[in-house]
Amino acid sequence: MAQTAIEFNSVGYTYHSGTSLASSGIRDVTFTIPSGSFTAIIGQTGSGKSTLVNLIAGLSKPTTGEVTVLGQSLTKQSNKAQQAGIQQSVGYVFQFPEHQLFANTVWDDVAFGPRNLGWSTAKINQQVQTALEQVNFPTNRYQQSPLELSGGQQRLAAIAGVLVMQPQILILDEPTAGLDSGASQRLLLLLNQLHQAGVTIIMITHHLEYVAEHADRVMLMGDGQLQFAGHPQELFRNAELMKHNHVLPPAAVQLGQQLLPPGTNLPLSLNELAKKLATQLKAGEQDE
Numbered sequence: 106m107a108q109t110a111i112e113f114n115s116v117g118y119t120y121h122s123g124t125s126l127a128s129s130g131i132r133d134v135t136f137t138i139p140s141g142s143f144t145a146i147i148g149q150t151g152s153g154k155s156t157l158v159n160l161i162a163g164l165s166k167p168t169t170g171e172v173t174v175l176g177q178s179l180t181k182q183s184n185k186a187q188q189a190g191i192q193q194s195v196g197y198v199f200q201f202p203e204h205q206l207f208a209n210t211v212w213d214d215v216a217f218g219p220r221n222l223g224w225s226t227a228k229i230n231q232q233v234q235t236a237l238e239q240v241n242f243p244t245n246r247y248q249q250s251p252l253e254l255s256g257g258q259q260r261l262a263a264i265a266g267v268l269v270m271q272p273q274i275l276i277l278d279e280p281t282a283g284l285d286s287g288a289s290q291r292l293l294l295l296l297n298q299l300h301q302a303g304v305t306i307i308m309i310t311h312h313l314e315y316v317a318e319h320a321d322r323v324m325l326m327g328d329g330q331l332q333f334a335g336h337p338q339e340l341f342r343n344a345e346l347m348k349h350n351h352v353l354p355p356a357a358v359q360l361g362q363q364l365l366p367p368g369t370n371l372p373l374s375l376n377e378l379a380k381k382l383a384t385q386l387k388a389g390e391q392d393e
């Protein structure tokens with residue numbers, strides 16, 4: 106059986122807890138994520154997605170319950186060292202990670218983490234090169250200031266700065282937001298490759314077609330609570346649960362609902378929809 110990478114046990118997080126400004130982020134969330142799986146987190150704005158992944162990454166301590174990441178436990182009582190232990194064992198690509206670039210050159214920015222760990226120069230050079238190549242960063246811009254890059258290039262540099270640490274768990278908060286479709290596709294392809302190489306991936310995303318095709322698991326957040334955790338196909342065909350949580354199913358499911366006879370197993374990709382429609386049309390022609 107696959108080992109557990111992450112476990113949440115009745116986890117709640119309240120912002121400004123204990124003050125008059127207290128506001129609930131997530132409530133009573135329980136789940137496990139197996140090592141090596143690819144989990145997508147979806148849900149409408151304000152549903153608690155970022156709050157949830159901040160807890161996985163050890164950036165905040167739960168107000169109630171217990172978070173366990175790679176065997177390290179975190180509760181309200183945990184100290185800074187315990188929190189740092191979790192932070193060091195996961196890679197976290199924030200929403201708009203380019204805001205965190207700070208070094209004089211792209212190369213130095215990506216090399217920052219490895220230098221802090223005291224790796225040898227040869228190892229640093231090799232890993233930085235590999236990380237920049239992984240994200241397809243243009244080779245002639247390695248020595249450029251991050252400030253002189255396009256938004257998409259800045260994003261790639263920031264992602265390389267996380268990959269260079271070779272994290273066992275990689276968390277990404279809407280990594281394709283603001284990227285053009287080519288850059289998005291390349292990034293999503295890279296995530297598939299990392300997943301195949303055994304990295305545990307957790308991604309907040311709105312690309313439901315991609316989720317349907319590539320994620321092993323999906324978690325739906327709604328109103329600070331976990332509304333569903335399981336296989337994407339099961340969730341996307343549950344129109345009621347999706348609607349209740351204000352998330353539209355993938356386009357293929359929506360079109361399938363309109364175009365296919367009731368009771369048909371709904372397609373999750375446009376390819377699958379096209380095949381089903383072609384079969385229907387052929388059957389129709391034969392009837393005439």
Ligand SMILES: Nc1ncnc2c1ncn2[C@@H]1O[C@H](COP(=O)(O)OP(=O)(O)OP(=O)(O)O)[C@@H](O)[C@H]1O
Pocket residue numbers: 120121128129130131148149150151152153154155156157
């Ligand atoms: N810094 C904060 N201070 C107070 N409340 C916050 C803070 N950040 C988030 N919240 C509250 O926590 C709840 C969950 O927010 P969260 O940012 O986790 O949602 P999200 O699903 O990531 O939304 P989005 O899709 O917009 O990024 C919301 O009700 C929000 O108002």
Ligand SMILES: [Mg+2]
Pocket residue numbers: 154155156200
């Ligand atoms: Mg968010």
